[in-house]
Amino acid sequence: MSREKLRQLGIDLPVLPTTSVGSFPKPDYLMKARSEFAKGKISREELEQTEKRATEFWIRKQEELDVDVLVDGEMYRGDMVAYFSEHIAGFEQGGLVRSYGNRYYHKPIIASEVRWEGPITVDWWKYAQSLTKRPVKGMLTGPYTVMDWSFNEAYPDRKAACFALAGEIRKEVQALVEAGAKIIQIDEPATSVRPEELPMAIEAMRLVTDGLQAYFLTHICYGAFEFIYPQMLKFTVDNFDLEMSNSGLDMLDLFKKDKYTKDISFGVVDVHSHVIEDAPVVEQRLREALAVIPKENVWVDPDCGLKTRSVDEAIEKMKVTVQAAKALRG
């Protein structure tokens, strides 16, 4: 049981612990600072001070909301893959490609052998953890997703690129563990779109986590879970953080058919909508989860990162998430 693992790691959480997936919206002052930094109007140090201010804002806010396991909010990141590609040697920044409609991003290129050159997220984790006594999750993007969301010019095929990245990302996980992180989330949102590559993603996660002492989560979203469940339970993680509400909780049907055997961070609010769900709606979603998965295994959080919502919307969505968990703790 993963709760026992948490206790061994010195972490005691309430029933139905609350958390969030990782990102929070950047406050206006940080957006302005990022824009000024891009134009060369402020220094890297000035930007970092503003990122720290925003990180502290979200740590304090999560404490106020009584969230149990905190995140740093990713105030220092632009994109979840681009950030790591900027800090792992071997990547080049690619030109703009379309995400959807009129939204574009710089897709990284794996141009040569990838190499971890030193801690990437550790200082941010240490900073966030220094602000609170509650556990703060270490947050990384997993090797399969970094590979899938990058161009590959250096390795013969996708598997070779993925496993090479796994070896380097493992070093970042080790560094987080050595720094004291007990709960580490390794996001793999790309996992669910190529079911035939699920074994590759699972093996990559094993390479990243094998033998390391931490409670591991992975966040997966967007995809065709019917093609990867129950095989995905082979991931060497303790907890799947899943987008449940956006898809009408339809994954619960899969869990009824094939028993869900890990902890789950159950998404109870839709992050793609401006609408703040009513407490009864959120509680009902959670009740439906508890009808299928033992209470002991359920964590409660939003569907996905909240960075696309406004600061106020993100706070309200977290508030209703925590309220629902508390209401059903019994």
Place this chain on the structure above:
Amino acid sequence: MELKLANHSSYPRIGDTPEGQLLRRTIAQREKGEKTDADLRAAQDRMTELALAAQLEAGLDVVTDGLIRWYDPVSHLAGKLTGIHINGLLRFFDTNCYFRQPIVEGAIERTGPMVVDEFTFARGKTSKTVKAVLTGPYTLARLSLAKDAGAAQLNSLIESYTRALAAEVAALADAGATLIQVDEPAILKHPEDFALFASSTAALAGQKKNAQLMLAFYFGDVAPFYSKLQALPVDALCLDFTYSVKLPQVVAAEGSSKTLALGLIDGRNTRLEKADSLARQIEQILAGIQSDSAYLTSSCGLEYLPRDRAQLKLNHLKTVKNTFLGKGA
């Protein structure tokens, strides 16, 4: 055997130069009310001209308008039909691009041209063959969500989209399109629906008039479908070779009574393929083809690449062809 060079379908609508940013900037300004619809059309026209220029510079025989005006491969077409509400974003197959999902709320009807104006604009800009591109009825149906219980039947949705797209095929032929490509990537994920798909394809083919009808398949392994595709009443097949190591052997062994578009250049990755390796594959594949011509193209549309890399891929088509012909790069 003549090997022609063809653009697959889409081309990046953004680049890193100020001119490359024109459309993005104009759309953003239009949303703020700072630009008019006419401004937006002018920006789309300009980016289409730039996409055509890139293809002509690369020496292509068959060009497209780059699908520059398309919000995505699904809603751009479905959004022009009645009975459909365009909803939130979903991932387009295994790409990291998203489309807006059509929600079918009533009878699907075509009330006017869908891409004829776009085709006509591009054709007016070049003497080269301009290929018209449509997303096919089966794929549109598979990526739509039906609210109404009656329409929820996939069969019914496919039939509705087929009627609309068949009328568009006829309109494109009337507008002078000599080559019409219908993209049907979704069938590769659902072999169980092949009979429905074949019936839909036959209905489109019945409206093609003097145009050549080409079906395009990508984002999956075509090899298991290859024999069945040869039996469809279309003139040409455009195949993605990047998902299947077996496909060249399958094509070489089974031959082809149809013109083939060989999607050998990877439209999803920036790495430039080794020209001599692709030339050998072309030689192997063409040995079994009865048609007197074939196309060399990318595995899918090029909008998944940055603009500078897309241009390199287009240029690479000629390099590979020259290598195949023994002319060197």
